[in-house]
Amino acid sequence: MKRKYPMILTFIFGMIGLFLKASPILNEKFVDYLLLWTAAISSFAVIYSTFNVVKHHILKIRKKHRDMMYSYVTFVGILLMGVTGFVGHYFPQSNWKLLYDNLYQFVRTPLDATMFSLLAFYISSAAYRAFRAREWQATMLLIAGFIVMLGRVATGPLMIFADITNWIMLVPTTAVMRAIMIGVGLGITSTSIKIILGIETSYLGGGK
Amino acid sequence: MNLKKISEFLLNFKKKYIYLVMFVLISTPLVLKRTQKTYETKEVKSIYQKIEEIYQHNQDNPEDKLAIFISVDFAPSTKAECDPMMNAMLRHAFLRDIPVLGWAGVPQGIDYGLERFNTIAKEYNKKYGEDYIYLGYAYPFLQAALSLGTDVRIFSSTDYYGKDTYDNYPIMEKFNNYNKLGLFTSITGTSLAEGWIQYANGLFNQEVAAGVTAVNASRLYPFLQSGQLVGMMGGLKGAAEYEQMVERLEKKEIKKDIKNYLSGLYKNYEAPEDNPRKYDTSYTKTELLKSINSRKMARQGMAAQKIAHFYVIALIIIANIGYLLKKRYESRR
Numbered sequence: 001m002k003r004k005y006p007m008i009l010t011f012i013f014g015m016i017g018l019f020l021k022a023s024p025i026l027n028e029k030f031v032d033y034l035l036l037w038t039a040a041i042s043s044f045a046v047i048y049s050t051f052n053v054v055k056h057h058i059l060k061i062r063k064k065h066r067d068m069m070y071s072y073v074t075f076v077g078i079l080l081m082g083v084t085g086f087v088g089h090y091f092p093q094s095n096w097k098l099l100y101d102n103l104y105q106f107v108r109t110p111l112d113a114t115m116f117s118l119l120a121f122y123i124s125s126a127a128y129r130a131f132r133a134r135e136w137q138a139t140m141l142l143i144a145g146f147i148v149m150l151g152r153v154a155t156g157p158l159m160i161f162a163d164i165t166n167w168i169m170l171v172p173t174t175a176v177m178r179a180i181m182i183g184v185g186l187g188i189t190s191t192s193i194k195i196i197l198g199i200e201t202s203y204l205g206g207g208k
Numbered sequence: 209m210n211l212k213k214i215s216e217f218l219l220n221f222k223k224k225y226i227y228l229v230m231f232v233l234i235s236t237p238l239v240l241k242r243t244q245k246t247y248e249t250k251e252v253k254s255i256y257q258k259i260e261e262i263y264q265h266n267q268d269n270p271e272d273k274l275a276i277f278i279s280v281d282f283a284p285s286t287k288a289e290c291d292p293m294m295n296a297m298l299r300h301a302f303l304r305d306i307p308v309l310g311w312a313g314v315p316q317g318i319d320y321g322l323e324r325f326n327t328i329a330k331e332y333n334k335k336y337g338e339d340y341i342y343l344g345y346a347y348p349f350l351q352a353a354l355s356l357g358t359d360v361r362i363f364s365s366t367d368y369y370g371k372d373t374y375d376n377y378p379i380m381e382k383f384n385n386y387n388k389l390g391l392f393t394s395i396t397g398t399s400l401a402e403g404w405i406q407y408a409n410g411l412f413n414q415e416v417a418a419g420v421t422a423v424n425a426s427r428l429y430p431f432l433q434s435g436q437l438v439g440m441m442g443g444l445k446g447a448a449e450y451e452q453m454v455e456r457l458e459k460k461e462i463k464k465d466i467k468n469y470l471s472g473l474y475k476n477y478e479a480p481e482d483n484p485r486k487y488d489t490s491y492t493k494t495e496l497l498k499s500i501n502s503r504k505m506a507r508q509g510m511a512a513q514k515i516a517h518f519y520v521i522a523l524i525i526i527a528n529i530g531y532l533l534k535k536r537y538e539s540r541r
Binding site: 039116120134145152169178 | 221223226227230231234244245246247249283284285286287288316319320323348350351354355357358359362363369370422425426427429430432433443445513514516517518519520521523524526527528531532
């Protein structure tokens with residue numbers, strides 16, 4: 001029963017989507033209702049995911065996991081941003097809003113940017129250790145990498161690399177990406193059909 | 209013996225020194241505020257050209273204007289690349305008096321996007337709700353994309369500030385679906401640009417442009433070639449190109465030093481009691497400096513990126529010389 005009803009609903013709404021797309025008249029009439037419903041359903045996903053995060057970290061603290069300190073940090077972060085954001089939104093002239101803006105601008109933004117900028121350091125070390133001309137395929141990759149890196153920042157006499165870079169991006173890269181995307185597209189289509197017809201049920205959980 | 213020593217030296221640089229040199233090389237041009245000019249590519253020029261076409265259309269048809277939509281689909285983590293793209297595009301639109309609608313496709317970008325919209329609008333004395341609007345968080349994505357097919361107010365019944373979009377904003381009366389948009393742009397560090405191509409362009413024939421991080425750029429080249437994408441700004445380089453073009457236009461249109469222009473913008477302006485603007489109508493010294501610096505942010509980044517690229521290339525060459533020497537030494541043994 002637990003699996004039967006969701007599967008029936010998936011089939012019905014899958015078919016509704018298909019019919020709406022096939023019939024412009026029905027589409028015009030009902031698509032807005034469908035949008036409102038699905039937007040409302042999606043809001044529950046946010047509630048559910050928040051509940052899940054809280055549950056996960058409470059369990060960690062209860063079991064006295066060695067990293068439980070980070071769970072406390074998570075709770076402090078959720079509460080602080082949640083309360084200041086919520087109150088600040090309804091009282092935009094208050095200090096709550098100021099606190100939220102400052103937390104966002106001077107804590108959240110630099111933390112996020114710092115994590116991403118660490119890539120520059122990892123890449124320099126990884127390139128030094130792993131990028132070797134061991135075989136001809138690796139050598140080709142190395143040469144292409146050199147050209148693109150030079151081409152992206154080319155000026156003056158290096159402009160020849162800019163032209164070659166454009167060719168690399170527009171011809172071989174496009175060809176390979178297109179092949180990958182066609183594969184992905186076919187995969188999405190077949191998986192969608194399998195889900196609508198009830199052949200693929202892993203989204204329901206339970207393992208069977 | 210010598211070969212062994214040299215190869216061992218070349219292959220065993222310590223990680224901390226590699227990091228330290230990278231840090232010094234990247235920070236030096238940023239601290240010195242060096243900028244790097246870049247060549248302009250077709251992909252970026254076509255976005256600029258598209259906005260110019262919208263401007264021309266609006267000039268010729270003042271009763272049937274077109275707007276542009278900017279989706280802030282990036283988090284602060286990719287701010288270095290995406291922020292200059294958004295700044296340049298907003299400046300271009302406001303310079304050309306093109307109405308701008310916007311929202312955020314990722315939760316981390318909601319407040320950031322709003323701050324950028326208000327800050328850039330202030331530079332051109334644009335009014336919230338008339339010249340631009342920010343609709344908050346576009347979640348869930350699919351519903352957001354489809355709602356623009358009929359009337360976006362079904363989905364975004366309130367704007368970021370929680371005000372009803374049906375009653376309060378003239379801009380929403382005129383521009384609420386794809387038919388009234390000349391261009392939809394997704395600025396992103398995620399795969400959301402592909403989503404916009406699939407739904408906005410695929411289903412509604414909306415012209416779509418993208419500003420993406422360099423790592424995501426290669427995924428979008430097939431869409432450029434097929435014409436599903438008007439143009440693309442790829443990484444810091446794409447941002448620098450657009451920034452350059454907009455700077456030229458700004459110099460041509462404003463005909464003043466930007467500092468003088470901004471300082472004088474609200475000099476004799478008296479804000480009415482019901483000030484519809486979402487910003488203070490004056491400039492502090494820090495704000496002025498920030499605004500001037502933000503006009504060359506991508507080109508400053510390009511100067512640092514150039515050195516970083518040369519450094520990585522040098523490291524790869526050194527490591528490969530070491531590797532070849534090691535191979536030779538081992539084959540001799």
